[in-house]
Amino acid sequence: MKCLKSLLVLCVLSIFTSCAGLSNDPENIDTVIITCNLKESRALAEHLQYRNRQLIMLLPSNSADNKIYVSGPENQIMHIDESKFSSFIDFIDPKNVIVLGNEVYVPKSYTSRIHPSIRSYNFDDKDWQLIAWQLEELTGLDGLAEDYINTLDRCIRAGLVKSRYAPSYPSEPQAIQPLK
Numbered sequence: 001m002k003c004l005k006s007l008l009v010l011c012v013l014s015i016f017t018s019c020a021g022l023s024n025d026p027e028n029i030d031t032v033i034i035t036c037n038l039k040e041s042r043a044l045a046e047h048l049q050y051r052n053r054q055l056i057m058l059l060p061s062n063s064a065d066n067k068i069y070v071s072g073p074e075n076q077i078m079h080i081d082e083s084k085f086s087s088f089i090d091f092i093d094p095k096n097v098i099v100l101g102n103e104v105y106v107p108k109s110y111t112s113r114i115h116p117s118i119r120s121y122n123f124d125d126k127d128w129q130l131i132a133w134q135l136e137e138l139t140g141l142d143g144l145a146e147d148y149i150n151t152l153d154r155c156i157r158a159g160l161v162k163s164r165y166a167p168s169y170p171s172e173p174q175a176i177q178p179l180k
Contacts, residue, residue: 029055029073032092034110035100037061037069040128040152040161044100044135047148049073051141055092057085059106086113094118098135102126102166126166128152 033048035041037058045056053073060066060082067079070088080088089097097114099106102124114120121138123131129152132145155161 029092030094031055031096031098032057032089032094033098033100034059034106036105038105039155040164040166041101041105043151043155044128044132044148046071047132047144047151048098048135048139048141051144052139055094057088059110085110086115089114089118096121098138099123100131100135104167128164128166 031052031054033045033054033056035045035056035058038061042056042058045058048054049056049071055073056071058069058071060068066082068082068085068088070078070080072078095118097118097120099111099120099122106124111120111122123134125131125134129145129149132148132152136142136144152161152164156163
């Protein structure tokens with residue numbers, strides 16, 4: 001009876017892991033990860049890239065910047081002008097796009113320019129830990145969420161990140177008025 005239960009559990013697990021939403025083929029760039037160039041979102045994108053060897057597009061973190069940084073699977077870094085976002089995506093011709101973060105991290109002005117034929121996965125919850133678990137479930141990449149959560153906790157303790165929750169409104173640099 002125990003053997004039969006173990007066999008059933010093994011069959012169910014193998015079915016679920018073989019049905020993960022993305023292919024994770026490191027030989028082909030078929031997924032583009034899009035997020036903002038901020039520590040909490042970039043760290044999750046890099047943890048994912050380490051495992052699936054796909055491209056990351058890091059959007060500007062404030063309106064003063066107009067460059068998008070593209071990180072390749074072999075740590076190649078290039079930048080493209082913000083106006084070339086759509087043409088770059090079209091050139092890469094991915095099957096999937098993973099968007100990490102809410103509209104503060106990836107404004108609709110970017111997601112609306114992704115061709116409708118490309119399957120998009122939007123992870124826009126305010127809780128970065130929940131996003132990491134959802135991303136691990138989608139990709140089937142074991143340990144992704146735990147590794148990211150450990151990195152996020154270290155960043156919070158070091159004061160590099162305020163919390164595990166994404167802000168609900170954009171934060172722009174504020175002009176500091178001189179004292180009179």
